[in-house]
Amino acid sequence: MAGVSLDTARQHALSVSLATGAYGLSFGALSVAAGLDVWQTLALSLLVFSGGSQFAFVGVLGAGGGPWAAVATSTFVGIRNGFYGVGLAPVLRPMRGWRRAWAAQVTIDESTAVALAQPHDDLEARRTGFWWTGVGVFLAWNAITVVGALLGSRLGDPADWGLDAAAAAAFLALVWPRLASRRAQAVAGASAVVALALTPVAPAGVPVLAAAAVAIVAGWGHPRPEEVPE
Template structure:
């Protein structure tokens, strides 16, 4: 018996979920390499559930930074998700109780982008894109994170497998599709230069935090969400 064919919105959501969830393998391995155990890694993915913030957190710890610097950097990078609610509110209302809490948890770059990629006059399609992508990424990201963490305990020194560079590569992979406009590209370039210049001068994690502040000051957070492609 053939499987039912998914509509374009669900197909897009599924493809984005699979592509994004795959990064969980690198995150899980890097997390245990940075000193967290499997349970802590699982908790970080379940509760924080923001790829950029999670990679920043373990990256700071892996570089020898303090827990405070790791938390500050991760939190600051995660603030952007809160702004997505402004664009989503028009077609996601009303949400109450547990449904509201669950919706807030899966409001991420990917779920927002897929939702807003649907026609403006199809609020039903936008809601489908949001929920299918958000829940899909959540399930796959957390499942593959566990696999990466378990494997990470067995491979020894991450530098022997090239995983010492995987955090930067995976973070770039998550961020690159968002740099669609020249404005975003310019701000990203400025922030990168600031981080590189400050790395030899400041403790681990602080250069990333300063670069993020520079990005906000330059108006990165004010860029329209609709410019985010997937």
Template sequence: MARLSLDATRQQALSVSLATGAYGLSFGALSVAAGLDVWQTAALSLLVFSGGSQFAFVGVIGAGGGAAAAVATSTFLGLRNGFYGVGLAPVLRPLRGARKAWGAQVTIDESTAVALAQPAEDLPARRAGFWWTGVGVFVAWNAITVLGAVLGSRIGDPADWGLDAAAAAAFLALVWPRLAHRRAQAVAAASCVLALALTPIAPPGVPILAAAAVAIVAGWGHPRPEEVPE
């Protein structure tokens, strides 16, 4: 049974890794269109490695916002990954040295979701879910990001191909499967309305920050469920 459990977890991790990595194609193309070159795009994926934060960064830059606004928006959205460590600590303990640093780098939505979706009493499955998903997404995301950046540097203006709205669509696709509860759906809708209302009047990056602030305040004191649908 233990072997079957691990095999099922690894299959789940692989499917999540491939599905998530595919969005790297859109990110790579949009990053180049926003003014970053292929190497800068690759470095952003390698070092930041947080899809929502990366899309927010290039979205602000592409809209004409400054580097400070882009970094602030990206950082704000990336803070959630730090909180995942609280739920994952019993699963990953003990981690030291390079392994600890590597674990921190691959602590993302997907690795957390797959790990905590396994039975609480099956610690090996939870650990397998975390590492297989985290490393799998890391490899797929970075490889496909480079492909997207190379293709994006050759297609010209993304608007000519209907890709100018791809950042918002990809971000929604990453977030939507997690909105499994009415409260989360209501908070997401309120944040979206606020961001849309502020877009015509606020500097680039501010609407996203305001929407994120609404989500954080509304979600305060309501812990994330352990089983997150992917």
């Protein structure tokens, strides 16, 4: 059974890596359209490596915002990865040196989701899901980002190709499988309403943080499924 669990984790990781990596095409094109060159786009992707934060950064620049506003918004959106680390700590311990630093770099939405989607009593499957997804997305995302950046100047307005909606589509694809319960659907709906209401009046990045706050308040003290007593 252990081998089956590992194979399943690897299959999940591969499919998620390829699907997520494809969105790098959109990011590369949007980054160039926002005023960054190919090398700056690649550096941002390699060092930040958080799709939501990267899209937030180039989104602020593309909307006419200054670099400090772009950095602040990107940082706020990226704070969520620190919370992922808390949930993944029992899965990845013990770990030191370069492995620890590398694990921090690839702690993202997708690696966290695939790791925690594995059976909670199968630590090896969870670790496999995390590493295979994190490294897979890193390689695919950065490689395809370069392609998007190189093509960006030839695509014209990214909105004409629907690439401006890629970030929202990526987040929806990640969240959708977790909306099976009515409670999750209600929280997601409330968060969406708050974000939409604030978008016309709040600075870029604030609606996302407000929506996250709604989810945090709703989930405070609510046990995870595997923590519910039998």
